[in-house]
Amino acid sequence: MNVRIAGTGSYLPVKTLSNDDLSKIMDTSHDWIVQRTGIHQRHIAAEGELTSDMATKAAEKALKAANVSADDIDFIVCATTTPDLTFPATAVTIQAKLGLKKDSFALDVQAVCSGFVYALSVGNNFIKAGQGQKGLIIGAEKMSSLLDWTDRSTAVLFGDGAGAVVIEATKEEGILSTHLHSDGTLCDILKTSGGAAQSEHVGKVTMEGRAVFKHAVIKLAQSVEEALSHNNISADDIDWFVPHQANERIIDAVADRLGFPLEKVIKTARNQANTSAASIPLALDDAVKNGKIQKGDLVVIDALGAGLSWGSALIKW
Numbered sequence: 156m157n158v159r160i161a162g163t164g165s166y167l168p169v170k171t172l173s174n175d176d177l178s179k180i181m182d183t184s185h186d187w188i189v190q191r192t193g194i195h196q197r198h199i200a201a202e203g204e205l206t207s208d209m210a211t212k213a214a215e216k217a218l219k220a221a222n223v224s225a226d227d228i229d230f231i232v233c234a235t236t237t238p239d240l241t242f243p244a245t246a247v248t249i250q251a252k253l254g255l256k257k258d259s260f261a262l263d264v265q266a267v268c269s270g271f272v273y274a275l276s277v278g279n280n281f282i283k284a285g286q287g288q289k290g291l292i293i294g295a296e297k298m299s300s301l302l303d304w305t306d307r308s309t310a311v312l313f314g315d316g317a318g319a320v321v322i323e324a325t326k327e328e329g330i331l332s333t334h335l336h337s338d339g340t341l342c343d344i345l346k347t348s349g350g351a352a353q354s355e356h357v358g359k360v361t362m363e364g365r366a367v368f369k370h371a372v373i374k375l376a377q378s379v380e381e382a383l384s385h386n387n388i389s390a391d392d393i394d395w396f397v398p399h400q401a402n403e404r405i406i407d408a409v410a411d412r413l414g415f416p417l418e419k420v421i422k423t424a425r426n427q428a429n430t431s432a433a434s435i436p437l438a439l440d441d442a443v444k445n446g447k448i449q450k451g452d453l454v455v456i457d458a459l460g461a462g463l464s465w466g467s468a469l470i471k472w
């Protein structure tokens with residue numbers, strides 16, 4: 156049995172914050188941000204708008220695109236590092252908001268910016284192990300609540316949003332392989348300044364930007380190469396490269412190392428910034444809606460985030 160992606164959906168909050176808006180509240184400039192990251196604006200959740208609200212909207216659209224009803228969904232895996240509450244999992248709130256059947260189950264996966272690749276791998280394995288036929292895989296983040304708005308080195312990089320895909324069992328091809336990695340010895344270069352056990356508050360994002368950049372370029376390229384060699388194919392066989400949208404400099408450097416022409420690379424960082432676990436499903440939905448990704452295409456997704464954690468997946472659309 157294989158597992159395929161049957162539909163995509165996404166949601167971005169209405170409010171946007173431009174680089175010029177940011178330059179009014181911190182010592183930064185549009186030119187600095189664009190030159191270093193390619194980011195022009197980010198979406199910011201409204202007051203009271205929760206991660207589960209954004210996730211539910213993205214999931215409803217994915218269900219519609221897949222022509223699947225909420226009653227048919229056996230499980231939800233939600234990747235998020237900005238849960239509504241410390242517990243329960245945001246996925247169970249989404250389960251209730253979508254009105255899923257009583258014998259469905261829902262859980263969160265915490266792998267920060269790699270979260271969607273991890274969640275897709277978990278959902279793929281649930282179906283392959285016979286623990287369901289259809290699942291919702293969601294990446295949803297309210298990163299604005301985790302930022303120190305006085306720290307220009309991190310606050311300019313992130314945005315809010317959610318993306319979702321419906322996965323289902325199929326006899327055709329679908330998710331061809333997933334590849335996950337983490338290295339906890341690198342946990343200090345990107346982390347929050349607090350957490351329930353350590354400080355009784357969630358903390359704010361702290362980062363050694365240059366170190367993260369260096370690891371991102373090397374490890375993102377390696378994990379795509381791993382997916383290619385595992386499936387005995389080359390970069391030329393790939394129709395679309397959909398990387399985590401940390402910033403355009405990282406994406407361009409990875410595409411260059413792998414030999415992907417930029418026409419094959421999906422980029423959304425310019426208008427969405429880094430939405431952590433939401434960035435890949437947001438980019439997938441963007442590419443599907445714009446008629447880029449078509450049935451039968453070979454798509455490789457790739458992400459790196461705090462942990463460090465990283466991974467890739469090769470998908471026959």
Ligand code: ACO
Pocket residue numbers: 182183184187188191192268307308309311312345362363364365366367368371399400401402429459460461
């Ligand atoms: N506006 C203006 N100046 C700034 C800003 C800002 N927003 N932020 C930092 N600076 C200043 C610094 O203070 C420093 O000034 P100094 O030379 O007077 O000390 C100067 O700019 C250079 O700072 P660096 O941190 O060395 O700048 P760098 O060229 O490395 O760019 C950046 C910083 C964009 C964060 C880069 O390191 C990067 O992209 N790193 C990857 C981080 C990332 O994407 N993290 C997201 C989470 S992980 C992931 O998703 C992969």
